[in-house]
Amino acid sequence: xxxxxxxxxxxxxxxxxxxxxxxxxxxxxxxxxxxxxxxxxxxxxxxxxxxxxxxxxxxxxxxxxxxxxxxxxxxxxxxxxxxxxxxxxxxxxxxxxxxxxxxxxxxxxxxxxxxxxxxxxxxxxxxxxxxxxxxxxxxxxxxxxxxxxxxxxxxxxxxxxxxxxxxxxxxxxxxxxxxxxxxxxxxxxxxxxxxxxxxxxxxxxxxxxxxxxxxxxxxxxxxxxxxxxxxxxxxxxxxxxxxxxxxxxxxxxxxxxxxxxxxxxxxxxxxxxxxxxxxxxxxxxxxxxxxxxxxxxxxxxxxxxxxxxxxxxxxxxxxxxxxxxxxxxxxxxxxxxxxxxxxxxxxxxxxxxxxxxxxxxxxxxxxxxxxxxxxxxxxxxxxxxxxxxxxxxxxxxxxxxxxxxxxxxxxxxxxxxxxxxxxxxxxxxxxxxxxxxxxxxxxxxxxxxxxxxxxxxxxxxxxxxxxxxxxxxxxxxxxxxxxxxxxxxxxxxxxxxxxxxxxxxxxxxxxxxxxxxxxxxxxxxxxx
Amino acid sequence: xxxxxxxxxxxxxxxxxxxxxxxxxxxxxxxxxxxxxxxxxxxxxxxxxxxxxxxxxxxxxxxxxxxxxxxxxxxxxxxxxxxxxxxxxxxxxxxxxxxxxxxxxxxxxxxxxxxxxxxxxxxxxxxxxxxxxxxxxxxxxxxxxxxxxxxxxxxxxxxxxxxxxxxxxxxxxxxxxxxxxxxxxxxxxxxxxxxxxxxxxxxxxxxxxxxxxxxxxxxxxxxxxxxxxxxxxxxxxx
Ligand SMILES: [Zn+2]
Numbered sequence: 001x002x003x004x005x006x007x008x009x010x011x012x013x014x015x016x017x018x019x020x021x022x023x024x025x026x027x028x029x030x031x032x033x034x035x036x037x038x039x040x041x042x043x044x045x046x047x048x049x050x051x052x053x054x055x056x057x058x059x060x061x062x063x064x065x066x067x068x069x070x071x072x073x074x075x076x077x078x079x080x081x082x083x084x085x086x087x088x089x090x091x092x093x094x095x096x097x098x099x100x101x102x103x104x105x106x107x108x109x110x111x112x113x114x115x116x117x118x119x120x121x122x123x124x125x126x127x128x129x130x131x132x133x134x135x136x137x138x139x140x141x142x143x144x145x146x147x148x149x150x151x152x153x154x155x156x157x158x159x160x161x162x163x164x165x166x167x168x169x170x171x172x173x174x175x176x177x178x179x180x181x182x183x184x185x186x187x188x189x190x191x192x193x194x195x196x197x198x199x200x201x202x203x204x205x206x207x208x209x210x211x212x213x214x215x216x217x218x219x220x221x222x223x224x225x226x227x228x229x230x231x232x233x234x235x236x237x238x239x240x241x242x243x244x245x246x247x248x249x250x251x252x253x254x255x256x257x258x259x260x261x262x263x264x265x266x267x268x269x270x271x272x273x274x275x276x277x278x279x280x281x282x283x284x285x286x287x288x289x290x291x292x293x294x295x296x297x298x299x300x301x302x303x304x305x306x307x308x309x310x311x312x313x314x315x316x317x318x319x320x321x322x323x324x325x326x327x328x329x330x331x332x333x334x335x336x337x338x339x340x341x342x343x344x345x346x347x348x349x350x351x352x353x354x355x356x357x358x359x360x361x362x363x364x365x366x367x368x369x370x371x372x373x374x375x376x377x378x379x380x381x382x383x384x385x386x387x388x389x390x391x392x393x394x395x396x397x398x399x400x401x402x403x404x405x406x407x408x409x410x411x412x413x414x415x416x417x418x419x420x421x422x423x424x425x426x427x428x429x430x431x432x433x434x435x436x437x438x439x440x441x442x443x444x445x446x447x448x449x450x451x452x453x454x455x456x457x458x459x460x461x462x463x464x465x466x467x468x469x470x471x472x473x474x475x476x477x478x479x480x481x482x483x484x485x486x487x488x489x490x491x492x493x494x495x496x497x498x499x500x501x502x503x504x505x506x507x508x509x510x511x512x513x514x515x516x517x518x519x520x521x522x523x524x525x526x527x528x
Numbered sequence: 529x530x531x532x533x534x535x536x537x538x539x540x541x542x543x544x545x546x547x548x549x550x551x552x553x554x555x556x557x558x559x560x561x562x563x564x565x566x567x568x569x570x571x572x573x574x575x576x577x578x579x580x581x582x583x584x585x586x587x588x589x590x591x592x593x594x595x596x597x598x599x600x601x602x603x604x605x606x607x608x609x610x611x612x613x614x615x616x617x618x619x620x621x622x623x624x625x626x627x628x629x630x631x632x633x634x635x636x637x638x639x640x641x642x643x644x645x646x647x648x649x650x651x652x653x654x655x656x657x658x659x660x661x662x663x664x665x666x667x668x669x670x671x672x673x674x675x676x677x678x679x680x681x682x683x684x685x686x687x688x689x690x691x692x693x694x695x696x697x698x699x700x701x702x703x704x705x706x707x708x709x710x711x712x713x714x715x716x717x718x719x720x721x722x723x724x725x726x727x728x729x730x731x732x733x734x735x736x737x738x739x740x741x742x743x744x745x746x747x748x749x750x751x752x753x754x755x756x757x758x759x760x761x762x763x764x765x766x
Pocket of ligand 1: 336339491
């Protein structure tokens with residue numbers, strides 16, 4: 001693998017910060033100089049104490065530190081390098097802190113209280129969206145919700161005359177985006193038909209469209225169409241029925257309620273939007289979550305924009321407001337890929353998420369825009385063994401100088417990436433036979449239902465470990481081995497990273513409670 | 529026990545590839561409407577892995593067919609599945625949990641990635657045209673007062689014996705056999721849907737069910753329904 005040659009002086013200063021495809025192998029002097037250069041640059045870093053005109057909060061749902069590391073290597077390897085030296089776009093932001101993600105009642109949290117903490121400054125209980133901890137789970141009474149709701153940074157931005165947008169690859173009513181604009185004690189009440197009978201608190205989709213501060217939300221792009229459409233109306237892409245029972249067509253309400261408003265549901269409609277003439281844009285590109293980035297182009301029948309395209313369009317609309325804007329962008333399906341135990345889709349989702357951050361960095365001025373990139377929680381995703389430099393990150397672990405994969409004490413090769421629990425357990429499940437599991441089942445198993453990914457509800461004990469080979473484990477659909485058999489891989493409790501650049505970004509330092517993120521944004525926007 | 533679980537048990541005993549992949553491209557020549565029927569089937573699996581052949585399972589279930597809807601239900605009425613063909617040819621698939629009044633949706637977004645492709649002919653008749661054509665016509669018989677073709681052959685290393693009702697486009701029986709096990713599906717009762725005493729659950733009723741996207745299971749670990757679903761079978765074994 002000695003295809004790197006001697007590094008020249010200019011390359012030396014960038015080797016630690018820029019992932020250069022086919023870079024030449026640094027010499028000891030290069031390493032020393034590059035390390036020194038990093039310190040030299042750090043000494044010249046000046047805290048930007050101005051107020052932020054704009055704040056963009058990027059959430060990689062479930063994007064723990066191991067996911068970032070593995071994605072960085074994957075991204076670098078797809079560019080032709082070893083991978084380890086690569087940096088994802090947001091890793092180049094100058095400030096970093098760690099975020100403690102536990103919620104009021106959970107050691108390992110879900111996305112509802114974590115996003116609530118980030119956008120309201122207050123930790124709350126599991127499944128609750130921007131209401132305080134005193135509201136019981138699934139509280140039906142709108143008066144109680146109102147009395148205990150927590151003001152969000154998005155609401156405050158609108159009150160101060162800024163524009164506000166939300167972008168996600170999940171349903172736009174899903175926990176992370178919903179916490180910015182909705183108040184409810186059950187994150188699953190996304191449409192009116194999801195609520196308990198007698199609940200007077202409005203559903204999340206209605207709260208999005210009926211949001212009435214300063215003319216309403218300006219941009220909302222993501223998935224989740226059926227919760228906006230009545231059950232008498234068919235979905236334009238698939239012909240399935242809408243889910244609303246109250247007869248409201250919220251996509252129509254969006255355009256009638258707002259000025260210069262448009263609703264789009266596919267790539268063509270999205271591309272036709274002129275940001276200069278559109279002030280309120282609702283884009284819902286799938287009935288539920290949008291496609292995984294790995295599948296989007298190949299499989300979507302009507303076409304749908306990438307997270308990067310949605311982010312860019314949102315900024316182009318929001319930036320027209322001279323007072324500034326607040327934008328939340330979520331890479332929502334990193335989490336889903338991990339729950340499925342499929343590292344490939346988690347890494348490619350993260351790669352696309354990083355591209356969206358880069359687009360935002362390119363489109364904004366760091367002197368006036370605070371960009372924060374963080375996660376709501378981690379996943380039980382590990383990078384193990386002693387693979388040599390440049391070893392394929394999805395591959396079998398192969399040690400330094402070795403010509404064959406390393407073997408465990410059963411004499412079997414193993415992968416670098418694994419999960420501590422989840423669907424990749426190798427005993428027979430009720431859905432797949434003993435051995436390695438796949439995200440995609442190659443042939444339909446039986447007449448009944450076709451395949452459905454690997455959503456097991458039971459496992460038999462595994463007998464040893466399967467025999468792995470490179471082709472199998474580097475397949476896009478391979479599910480990495482899991483120690484504890486579960487129907488879905490779980491979130492993890494360790495801290496997640498906060499990357500930041502722009503005004504007040506230096507206030508992120510050390511290990512912080514997750515709700516501090518709100519307070520930095522409020523400080524930056526001058527709301528304190 | 530729901531049919532899909534039954535089939536999964538069949539798989540677990542080594543009957544892994546008991547059908548061909550269901551590819552959507554084979555739908556094209558199956559567009560003539562099939563008769564609306566209500567059927568009751570019985571399924572039996574016998575294992576040969578043990579010294580003596582051992583009956584693993586017998587179960588009965590209902591099958592209803594309309595031009596654009598297939599619905600199944602377990603004999604006890606707890607579980608079912610529904611496939612609907614929409615105006616633009618998409619197939620919506622949901623698992624139904626009648627006691628919990630809950631439907632689990634498998635979204636079109638996740639189907640290609642999960643290799644979920646539906647062959648409407650196969651859904652409507654349990655065998656694809658390719659499978660039927662692979663089997664050799666042995667003789668014409670009469671079953672339940674109807675014409676039936678006895679067809680035999682091998683698919684994926686398994687001996688297959690089918691009694692096919694050509695007018696109804698349904699099997700009167702399917703027997704699949706390999707060294708490890710034998711699976712038998714037998715039609716017990718068939719009537720026109722309009723006169724059937726046992727009807728499928730109405731679409732309006734299903735639309736009132738709580739709907740969950742299967743992609744959200746990982747984030748619903750505290751949800752009582754999901755908890756029950758995920759642990760229901762997990763706690764059985766030894
Ligand atoms: Zn999750």
